[in-house]
Amino acid sequence: MCSGGLISKKSSIPNAWRSALARPLSSPASFLYACSSFAYSAMGLVWLAQPECDAALPGWPPAASVPEAWFLVLQGVLSFWSDVIRIGEPSWAHVVDRCTATPFTAVCLAKFLLLMPPHLSAAECVWVWMGLAVGIGFKVLDYRAILGGDRALFLASHLLWHVSLPLLLGGFQVWRVAQSVARGEC
Numbered sequence: 001m002c003s004g005g006l007i008s009k010k011s012s013i014p015n016a017w018r019s020a021l022a023r024p025l026s027s028p029a030s031f032l033y034a035c036s037s038f039a040y041s042a043m044g045l046v047w048l049a050q051p052e053c054d055a056a057l058p059g060w061p062p063a064a065s066v067p068e069a070w071f072l073v074l075q076g077v078l079s080f081w082s083d084v085i086r087i088g089e090p091s092w093a094h095v096v097d098r099c100t101a102t103p104f105t106a107v108c109l110a111k112f113l114l115l116m117p118p119h120l121s122a123a124e125c126v127w128v129w130m131g132l133a134v135g136i137g138f139k140v141l142d143y144r145a146i147l148g149g150d151r152a153l154f155l156a157s158h159l160l161w162h163v164s165l166p167l168l169l170g171g172f173q174v175w176r177v178a179q180s181v182a183r184g185e186c
Helices: 015-021 028-036 039-049 062-085 092-115 122-148 151-182
Strands: none
Touching: 015 028, 015 151, 028 062, 028 151, 039 062, 039 151, 062 092, 062 151, 092 122, 092 151, 122 151
């Protein structure tokens, strides 16, 4: 999985952007950008705090939920290491972040596009598909910002990439558990 460009220690972010993005206390925007990495960690901790409920995530193997939640907690830390601490300079942090975020995104796509939809209502499918589209849209926008040399756009779009998937898809899972608990299925 981690071959070609994924193994490169090079940062995709220009080194000139490092001074603003690697110092979270330099501005409110930089602080929010730095904190956004931990949106994944926060969602993982929320999932770990929920009751076990196999009925809440139909089509998803129940045994995968706890490792997935712990992986989210770790991914936030890895994202912060790559996107804040080592941004703009060559580092193994970028390799590790790419080699964990890429397969995790693929698993997320499989989970919400292939495994769960047959068990979801049309409205629930729209929720998760729109959540994926929004998240991927922000990721595409941040690549365009890098190519266009627009640090402010990158800061905003990458922050929203970090926050959108945990809020929209994680929020969906929390909602499904709450609904299942309310129906007495958990």
